[in-house]
Amino acid sequence: MTTAKDIIETMCSMENEEQRQILQRFFKTGKGQYGEGDRFLGLKVPQTRMVVKEARLQVPLGEIEALLYSEWHEVRLCGFLLLVEEMKAALPKHKGIGQPDRRKEIADFYLLHARQANNWDLVDLSCSYILGTFLLHPLPDGSMPDRNILDTMASSRNLWEQRISIVSTAALIKERQYSDTLRIARKLLHHPHDLIHKAVGWMLREVGKKDIEVLRHFLSAHHKTMPRTTLRYAIEKMEPEERKQWMG
Numbered sequence: 001m002t003t004a005k006d007i008i009e010t011m012c013s014m015e016n017e018e019q020r021q022i023l024q025r026f027f028k029t030g031k032g033q034y035g036e037g038d039r040f041l042g043l044k045v046p047q048t049r050m051v052v053k054e055a056r057l058q059v060p061l062g063e064i065e066a067l068l069y070s071e072w073h074e075v076r077l078c079g080f081l082l083l084v085e086e087m088k089a090a091l092p093k094h095k096g097i098g099q100p101d102r103r104k105e106i107a108d109f110y111l112l113h114a115r116q117a118n119n120w121d122l123v124d125l126s127c128s129y130i131l132g133t134f135l136l137h138p139l140p141d142g143s144m145p146d147r148n149i150l151d152t153m154a155s156s157r158n159l160w161e162q163r164i165s166i167v168s169t170a171a172l173i174k175e176r177q178y179s180d181t182l183r184i185a186r187k188l189l190h191h192p193h194d195l196i197h198k199a200v201g202w203m204l205r206e207v208g209k210k211d212i213e214v215l216r217h218f219l220s221a222h223h224k225t226m227p228r229t230t231l232r233y234a235i236e237k238m239e240p241e242e243r244k245q246w247m248g
Helices: 003-011 015-025 047-054 061-068 073-088 099-111 121-124 125-132 148-154 157-167 170-174 181-188 194-210 210-224 230-234 240-247
Strands: none
Touching: 003 047, 003 061, 003 073, 015 073, 061 073, 061 148, 061 181, 073 099, 073 121, 073 125, 099 125, 121 125, 121 157, 125 170, 148 157, 148 181, 157 181, 157 194, 170 181, 181 194, 181 210, 181 240, 194 210, 194 230, 210 230, 230 240
């Protein structure tokens, strides 16, 4: 499977009507909901990953682009997961530098088509492994990527780009780099949409799992005014008594 046509035909052959109905409800595809109009084949994520495993590192970016613009949700996911595999292949091995030109090409491609990640699963399964990982490694000239791209996306009017801006920092948190997460969290803290409240709280929780004092310091400044959903997500791993104190 090296072309978009091959991949789409394979995925369509696994179509499941019962699962389609479940997914369309779960991902809020009804009128006025955040996933309005999205269409599903009815594939579970492991099925999509099976296709990715067969096709990884064989599909040109032009063909991946065709997948990203498919009408089918699972096909778009397949395209993004293929990009994740491309980024993994371009990372340094042992003490080498990997393929910095390729990493930049993949990250630029992802940013160009980021709005095709138009539901939370498409964002969450791709952005930290592509954009977040890209930000951790040197560019072809040896300099580090400009992390202001996260601020640019946080300031977007597009919900999914905004979610990408905060969830991408999961890769940075794993390396104990918290400042970008906290900065973007502050930018998005009073966002009107519940999907952003959850994403910000999730990333704050991840910070707390690495360094609880960093999370406590952030909460001390913001817990009284932040959305309750964000706060609940952020303190989820704390002891019950401390959670009660923050919620109070």
